[in-house]
Amino acid sequence: MSAYRYGRPALRGSVDVQLQTAFSDGNWNTVIRLAAKRAAATKDPYYEAVKICAESQLDGTAEKCAVLAAVDELVKNKKTPDIDIIELYEWACRDLFNYDVEYADTLGPLRARWAKANPSSPLALQCLQACLEKWDLVSAQQIATTLDKTHANTADRRYMFWNITLTFLLSVSPQCTDASRKVYSLLAVRQLERAADLTESSAKLEPTDRGLLTEEEICLYYRVLRSHGTKEEFISRLQSPKLGAISQLKEGRKLLFCEGLDALESWGEWDLIYKLCREALVLGLEGATSPFFVCDLQTWRKFATAASKTADPDGSLAEVQNILKRYIEIKDKASEMYKKNLSLALLETTFRLPATAVNPTRENERLSARVIQIGLFLDQYFERLSAFDDIKGYVAELSFEEVKALMESVVPRILDEDANKTRKIVLEALSCKLRYLLSTCPQTLTPQPSVVEGQPQDKPFQCRLCSSPASLPCECCLRKLILDAATAYERITGEKELLAAIPRLDKDPRLDLALVMGAALLKLSGLRPRTSDVTRSLWQDVDPGLFLQAVLLLDAQLKETPGDTELRLLLVKLYLLLGCASYAYQLWIPLDVKRTIQDALSPLFFDRISALAPGLFQGNRGLMEPLRSFYNQSLREKSPVRIWDAFWAGSYTSILDMTEFDGNLRRSCTLMMTLVEERRAIRCYGGKIDCEIEEHPLTENIDDDTTLVDKTDHGPFPNLESFHGPAMHEFLSRGPGLSVGFLHPRSVTPSSRFLTRRRTSVRTSPSCRNSTSISCCTSLPRTTNPPPKQTRSPCATATTRSRRSRV
Amino acid sequence: MANFRRFRPDDLHKLSKCNLDPFTETYELGFYLQYYAKWPSLFQVAEDQHGNIIGYIMGKLESSPDVYRFSEHYLPWHAHITAVTVAPEARRLGIGRLLTEQLEVAADANNAWFVDLFVRVSNHKAIAFYKSMGYSVFRVVKDYYGDHSSDPTLSSEDAYDMRKPMKRDVNREHVREDGEKYEVDPSDVW
Numbered sequence: 001m002s003a004y005r006y007g008r009p010a011l012r013g014s015v016d017v018q019l020q021t022a023f024s025d026g027n028w029n030t031v032i033r034l035a036a037k038r039a040a041a042t043k044d045p046y047y048e049a050v051k052i053c054a055e056s057q058l059d060g061t062a063e064k065c066a067v068l069a070a071v072d073e074l075v076k077n078k079k080t081p082d083i084d085i086i087e088l089y090e091w092a093c094r095d096l097f098n099y100d101v102e103y104a105d106t107l108g109p110l111r112a113r114w115a116k117a118n119p120s121s122p123l124a125l126q127c128l129q130a131c132l133e134k135w136d137l138v139s140a141q142q143i144a145t146t147l148d149k150t151h152a153n154t155a156d157r158r159y160m161f162w163n164i165t166l167t168f169l170l171s172v173s174p175q176c177t178d179a180s181r182k183v184y185s186l187l188a189v190r191q192l193e194r195a196a197d198l199t200e201s202s203a204k205l206e207p208t209d210r211g212l213l214t215e216e217e218i219c220l221y222y223r224v225l226r227s228h229g230t231k232e233e234f235i236s237r238l239q240s241p242k243l244g245a246i247s248q249l250k251e252g253r254k255l256l257f258c259e260g261l262d263a264l265e266s267w268g269e270w271d272l273i274y275k276l277c278r279e280a281l282v283l284g285l286e287g288a289t290s291p292f293f294v295c296d297l298q299t300w301r302k303f304a305t306a307a308s309k310t311a312d313p314d315g316s317l318a319e320v321q322n323i324l325k326r327y328i329e330i331k332d333k334a335s336e337m338y339k340k341n342l343s344l345a346l347l348e349t350t351f352r353l354p355a356t357a358v359n360p361t362r363e364n365e366r367l368s369a370r371v372i373q374i375g376l377f378l379d380q381y382f383e384r385l386s387a388f389d390d391i392k393g394y395v396a397e398l399s400f401e402e403v404k405a406l407m408e409s410v411v412p413r414i415l416d417e418d419a420n421k422t423r424k425i426v427l428e429a430l431s432c433k434l435r436y437l438l439s440t441c442p443q444t445l446t447p448q449p450s451v452v453e454g455q456p457q458d459k460p461f462q463c464r465l466c467s468s469p470a471s472l473p474c475e476c477c478l479r480k481l482i483l484d485a486a487t488a489y490e491r492i493t494g495e496k497e498l499l500a501a502i503p504r505l506d507k508d509p510r511l512d513l514a515l516v517m518g519a520a521l522l523k524l525s526g527l528r529p530r531t532s533d534v535t536r537s538l539w540q541d542v543d544p545g546l547f548l549q550a551v552l553l554l555d556a557q558l559k560e561t562p563g564d565t566e567l568r569l570l571l572v573k574l575y576l577l578l579g580c581a582s583y584a585y586q587l588w589i590p591l592d593v594k595r596t597i598q599d600a601l602s603p604l605f606f607d608r609i610s611a612l613a614p615g616l617f618q619g620n621r622g623l624m625e626p627l628r629s630f631y632n633q634s635l636r637e638k639s640p641v642r643i644w645d646a647f648w649a650g651s652y653t654s655i656l657d658m659t660e661f662d663g664n665l666r667r668s669c670t671l672m673m674t675l676v677e678e679r680r681a682i683r684c685y686g687g688k689i690d691c692e693i694e695e696h697p698l699t700e701n702i703d704d705d706t707t708l709v710d711k712t713d714h715g716p717f718p719n720l721e722s723f724h725g726p727a728m729h730e731f732l733s734r735g736p737g738l739s740v741g742f743l744h745p746r747s748v749t750p751s752s753r754f755l756t757r758r759r760t761s762v763r764t765s766p767s768c769r770n771s772t773s774i775s776c777c778t779s780l781p782r783t784t785n786p787p788p789k790q791t792r793s794p795c796a797t798a799t800t801r802s803r804r805s806r807v
Numbered sequence: 808m809a810n811f812r813r814f815r816p817d818d819l820h821k822l823s824k825c826n827l828d829p830f831t832e833t834y835e836l837g838f839y840l841q842y843y844a845k846w847p848s849l850f851q852v853a854e855d856q857h858g859n860i861i862g863y864i865m866g867k868l869e870s871s872p873d874v875y876r877f878s879e880h881y882l883p884w885h886a887h888i889t890a891v892t893v894a895p896e897a898r899r900l901g902i903g904r905l906l907t908e909q910l911e912v913a914a915d916a917n918n919a920w921f922v923d924l925f926v927r928v929s930n931h932k933a934i935a936f937y938k939s940m941g942y943s944v945f946r947v948v949k950d951y952y953g954d955h956s957s958d959p960t961l962s963s964e965d966a967y968d969m970r971k972p973m974k975r976d977v978n979r980e981h982v983r984e985d986g987e988k989y990e991v992d993p994s995d996v997w
Contacts, residue, residue, distance in 0.1 A: 254813075296811060386855075389856075645840075646843075646845070716823040
């Protein structure tokens, strides 16, 4: 019988043409009649199964469900069923598995029973595949164990590792009973340990040996060990001569090295990280691997950090510098990427050195080694688009004296007086970004007494840069920065030579300057992250004039540089804050967020959009259709997408990662947001909900105890802020981020299914022609809150009234 | 600035720097996971210090189905570059070259005869890039693309099938000097 899963099954070859034709034509009444006749004549239960299968295709409930009774009887009967009958019944039940029929209680055990009785048959493999695709791990593990025993001494190593992988997957799955969990855990670990021991003790391993041979097999061992073994075992094996990270690197395999470092970091084993990084980096210098094989920034960072945490940090950091120096000597052979990594590694090392080592005599504190290294880095890379991101973390670590030295002595001298204008303006734009960054750093401020000469002071600090009384940030510095950036901007637009040079640059300096001005204006407007008191109107704290000035400035810049996604996203969020959802949507569309990236990026626009502009959902646009389609397609099966491909290819770490990814996607905050927003918008207009959230097939695995997963990607936002404060995207939020509380089923159950209480002036504004804006400019709470005070927004004044609506 | 490592599914939540670029296509989930499931060593990423993916390459290992064995268009065991992309902010650092070299190492480790790829004949920059890496045109696939990248009045565009021999092809049996002269139809390309 051919595989049924992609269509109607073919009947056995021995079945007569008349019945075959009726079955393939879907002529079910004829099939029932003919199959009944054949069953009576031959006494072959197969024909009875064909009849039941055909009956299941009829409209009557009793006929449809007859197949369930037949399956149930097979399960209870301990005999081995016919595989052709199993396949027929599985096809007949295909639509019932999403409802009341558990594969793991019905067809799964039947397939396992058949595979155990026929382990050498190629169809046993199909049984494994079928159970995996229905994510019946109990039956799949049993079949895999049987197959492993049957094929124990063959060169196809997959049977052994399918067995181990499934035993491990079962041990961490909710499908495993608590009583069995420990047994399966031990089983997986012990089998792999035996394999590891065999590898360690064998001079050469043959494919038929039950040891660890491939990179995937070895990494599977470490994954299982990390989950179920002890830390000591993991560390000991990681240093072993055959299965250790270094020996794997020598074979050109980097995965274990990366995963080993991650594990050691999670345990705080810095001495071992230091040792492992040193050995790995020396391998490259000695020619045991290609020279820059492990020269990733992550390796250098971990190496330097680990060195600073050893018992002898001075000596260890000297060793880091020594190895780094050896790499710098051969950097001419390296690609630009690795040269840059080495430059950043130098910076990293310098910043991890103890203060006494950097400047033992504490002379010339301003022009410290740290400042000099930043200067040297900028000498090479200030024109690169990523230059600011590369150094901003280090600049934010500098002391005030060092900051002064950097901004007054180093940055201005990167270029000579006679350098060309274009390079000068790029440097000026970078300098403006650094000035903004410093305005977010507390070391630029000194605390101020609250009362001076009997006068209470309203600013808690004094700015060390401009000496003005300040809060964080210093408004005086920001205002001066805006003027300087505007002057630079005007200089560019006023000079044809500069404008002509822009296409040859990594990034348009006007864009950087506009971002600096926009960000500074937003800060001056009083915009701050809104995470708690979301009922308070934005405009009680924010100066609308300055806010709108920032928006207009950035919007004008977008007209000049429409392809810049960072700026576009920033504006999308700003217009959402303003309540202009329709215009925000127009800006959002060209980003073309579709298919796989929707789960990470859609919340940037759609989060709480129904409360802001339910009108966007009106008409035939199917606002959430792409998202719904993505989840329907990706979560259609109970198994992770493409999981059988990974089993077939022997990609064991892929299996584990794909399983974890699938589990997270099924608990995605964005998935819940999709369902919640759509339903809220429908209810806003009194529409009918086809299916409540808790009954929706996509929420099948979500209950009150489920922890939802927020994977929103804020990476594409511009971020000029230092690590001392919140990132830029937090300033643009209309309330708390996607949260477990708001999106959780218990928050949207009928008893608590209320729209957040809020001002709901439903109106159509000329500026939001396609959307019905609800109380523009309010921040939108995630949970039921007391009604906010009435406020006037800068872009709309509206009558307000409290309203409780169903979600 | 960058780390090179194998792709992992969670990277799909960090693709924005690459995939918001209009020249990078975003595929269905199953497409990415198929590559990760079958050929994980040929799916490599470059990430920045914040974990954002700033470049990636997807490749596969395959040969033509056996029924084509005696066809002149039969492809023996080889690696194929399906997609390679680098985020705008990370360009001109050689990341594309490094990712391609890593895929070639994986191709050699899997005993492939050659690595091949398709590129629009109008994409001179990419063609020059691949030539600098040792790739050469093996054949021209007529009307391979259903649109034209620079001329909206045209409904199709040819592709170059470019190849680079791997260590297994000691005698360079699977590359040719004058591939631009060999034209085939899309139906000949498996």
